[in-house]
Amino acid sequence: MRRAFFVTTLAAALQLTAFGRSSAPDTQAFTDATGEVRTFSTNGAIDLRNPFFQSLGTNGRSCGSCHQASDAWSITPAHVQARFDADGGLDPIFRTNDGSNSPLADVSTVEARKEAYNMLLNKGLIRVGIGIPENAEFELTEVDDPYGYASASELSLFRRPLPSTNLAFLSAVMWDGRETLANQSVHFDLSDQANGATLGHAAAANPLSDTQREAIVDFETSLFTAQSKDFEAGNLQTQGAKGGPIQLSAQAYYVGINDTLSPGFNPASMDMFDTWSDVRSSSRERFADARQSVARGETLFNTFPIQISGVRGLNDVLGQETITGTCTTCHDAPNVGNHSVALPLDIGVASESRRTPDMPLYTFRNKTTGETIKTTDPGRALITGKWKHMSLFKGPILRALAARPPYFHNGSAAALRDVVEFYND
Incomplete structure (x- = not known):
């Protein structure tokens, strides 16, 4: 059972090659909550011999342990739970350095492991340990x-693994941008991130070689993942629609394209389903109503006015108490949905009011003003030491969302409807 599961999800190259396979189809379909998701590789078939799938550390993990094709190259609680059930929580993803709620957690029995890894099991969260920098303003x-466990020397920050696909559209690396390095390319940032992840998550004794780093980055940046089929709307690449990963791989992008804060910004950044607005209902076209609904949703995403206030990183930067925008004010990269420049924001997900009992809560004081903030995750502030960066996070790429719940950096939205309701509040 366990071996079959990993073959299906491309979880480990060693198990896959044990079956005599060294590659996987570049558009293999995986069923998700609303249809099918597919990945296309510009390198051809997905090379399972790549270092991405190899255990290069000391704890049995590979990049593929937390970045699975079936989950749009992230992880989902349902599949993490299946892996736990297969061997009682001994799979390499279950390691105390960052998989457990505390690195000191008891993992001596199956029941103890269920408790120790419950944030990973229930929300697909990895514990990131970061201390307060010496120069911090707080x-x-x-x-x-x-x-x-948490203290000033190492806060426990519970975050979702970001997908290792669609990286050609990145403007910042990691939720808090800690791998977006000054005066370096995104390619260099990803190379450094691959090395850091191997040393940290995989507990490697030695850094990756330059060859290994380049191979991993080449693999990751060749991947494009998107929803290709919807149970109600059918094929997302028909009647002029531009869904699916192959169309996505041809999407124009550069850092700064259609930036909200620059002249020439076009709020109609999503046009994948424009042609579906002209689809007419008929007894012969069973998908027509659903396709019209998708087109209406795209129009709302582009045009529905939203009064944006209290968003640090935006309102304070622009000096405007209220900004009239749309969804694309923050999701401006055409047909991709992240911000096309590094613009981390505090949308309130980590605020005290939204804290759940399973999350740590931290109180910080500004050393100059005495102001205090309570948050479950100080975000970018732990990287820069700046008070103004408290609880700022980047907005992720929005493609293949249905395949990788839960949502937001802390997994606080279990389903896409919960995301919509968050913004309706």
């Missing part, structure tokens, strides 16, 4: 950690 005054 100090930590109170910690409420249900797992009894």
Whole structure:
């Protein structure tokens, strides 16, 4: 059972090659909550011999442990739970350095492991340990950690693994941008990130070689993943629609394209389903109504006015208490949906009011003003030490969303409807 599961999800190259396979189809379909998701590789078939799938550390993990094709190259709680059930939580994803709620957690029995890894099992969250930088404009005054570990030297930050696909559209690397390095290309940033992940997540004794780094980045940047079929609307590449990964791989992009804060910004950044607005209902076209609905949704995404206020990183930067925008004010990259420049924002996901009992809560005090903030994750502030960066996170790429719940950096939205309701509040 376990071996079949990994063959299906491309989880480990060693198990796949044990069956005599060294590659996988570049558009293999995986069923998700609303239809099918597919990945296309510009390198041809997906090379399972790539270092991405190899255990290069000391704990049995590979990049593929937390980046699975079936989950749009992230992980989902359902599939993590299946892996736990297969061997009682001994799979390489279950390691205490970052998979458990605390690195000191008891993992001696199956029941103990269920408790120790419940954030990973229930929300697909990895624990990221980062301390407060020496030059920080703030100090930590109170910690409420249900797992009894976090401190100023290492806060416990629970975050979703970002997909290792569609990376050709990145403007910032990692939720907090810590791998977006000054005066370096995104390619270099990804190379550094691959090395850091191997040393950290895989507990490698030695850095990756330059050859290994380049091979991993080449593999990742060749991948394009998108929804290709919807149960109600059918094939997403028919009647002029531009869904699916092959169309996505041809999408024009450069850092700064259609930037909200630059002249020439076009709020109609999504046009994949424009032609479906002209689809007419008929007894012969069973998908017509659903396709019209998709087209209406795209129009709303581009045009529905939203009064944006209280968003740090945007309202404060522009000096405007309220900004009239649309969804594409923050999701401006054409047909991709992230921000085309590094523009981390605080949309309130990490605020005290949205804290759940399974999340640590931190109280920070501004050393100059005495102002305090309570948050479950200080985000970019731990990288820069700047008070104004408290709880700022980048907006992720929006393609292949249905295949990789839950949503937001902390997995606080279980389904896409919950994301919509968050913005309706």
